[in-house]
Amino acid sequence: MNAATTAVPVIAIDGPSASGKGTIAEAVAKELGFHYLDSGSLYRLVALAAVKEATRLDDEAALARRALHLHATFEGGEIFLFGQKVTDAIRSEECGKGASRVAALPAVRAALLARQRAFREAPGLVAEGRDMGTVVFPDATLKVFLTASAEIRAERRYKQLKEKGIDANIRTLLLELRERDARDSARSVAPLQKAADARELDSTGLGIEDIVRQVLDWYRQRVAGSQHQ
Numbered sequence: 069m070n071a072a073t074t075a076v077p078v079i080a081i082d083g084p085s086a087s088g089k090g091t092i093a094e095a096v097a098k099e100l101g102f103h104y105l106d107s108g109s110l111y112r113l114v115a116l117a118a119v120k121e122a123t124r125l126d127d128e129a130a131l132a133r134r135a136l137h138l139h140a141t142f143e144g145g146e147i148f149l150f151g152q153k154v155t156d157a158i159r160s161e162e163c164g165k166g167a168s169r170v171a172a173l174p175a176v177r178a179a180l181l182a183r184q185r186a187f188r189e190a191p192g193l194v195a196e197g198r199d200m201g202t203v204v205f206p207d208a209t210l211k212v213f214l215t216a217s218a219e220i221r222a223e224r225r226y227k228q229l230k231e232k233g234i235d236a237n238i239r240t241l242l243l244e245l246r247e248r249d250a251r252d253s254a255r256s257v258a259p260l261q262k263a264a265d266a267r268e269l270d271s272t273g274l275g276i277e278d279i280v281r282q283v284l285d286w287y288r289q290r291v292a293g294s295q296h297q
């Protein structure tokens with residue numbers, strides 16, 4: 069990273085699965101006219117590519133190579149993998165599970181690091197995931213750790229799937245969420261954890277607009293504070 073890139077502000081939003089990070093990060097980015105990074109989609113793309121190519125999800129070296137040479141493009145809300153539209157395919161529970169497995173492999177995480185940092189472009193970036201504030205953008209202007217009870221998160225995921233016409237069972241979703249939380253939090257590299265300097269926001273019982281407003285208020289306070297130093 070050079071001085072020009074580190075001067076570009078980053079808002080890092082981390083948290084567990086289905087905590088609403090994506091919706092919040094996108095809305096904050098839109099409000100500020102910033103770029104947006106959904107880092108989980110990169111892990112999902114690696115998992116999808118692996119399944120398509122019949123690569124085993126524990127073959128760390130092969131997966132890291134795939135991550136390094138992942139031909140993925142993001143265009144107007146759509147995601148393409150090797151030219152094929154995979155926006156919906158990577159959202160499946162199956163792909164989420166695979167992503168959580170490949171994300172536990174240090175070589176895969178290392179291979180995706182530069183690609184994530186390249187999203188840092190003027191006028192700013194809102195990046196969401198699990199380790200945005202701890203590993204990828206440790207110098208972020210604002211770090212938010214977004215949480216919500218597992219029950220609320222399972223309910224949100226259930227509604228999202230239903231809206232897409234995908235059949236789901238709320239109890240299975242809750243079990244899977246807990247399993248994924250445990251794996252994402254217990255892994256040895258870049259586990260899901262709140263950065264020491266992150267602000268925690270529990271979204272249980274809050275509406276999307278309230279959360280977005282809170283993040284924007286914190287960001288504006290940070291910017292105003294740094295200008296007065």
Ligand code: DC
Pocket residue numbers: 085086107108109111112164167168169171172196197198199200248252
């Ligand atoms: O946010 P998501 O559900 O799309 O993420 C899919 C998986 O990728 C998740 O189980 C954990 C992993 N992930 C990660 O390890 N680090 C990130 N920065 C983002 C996602």
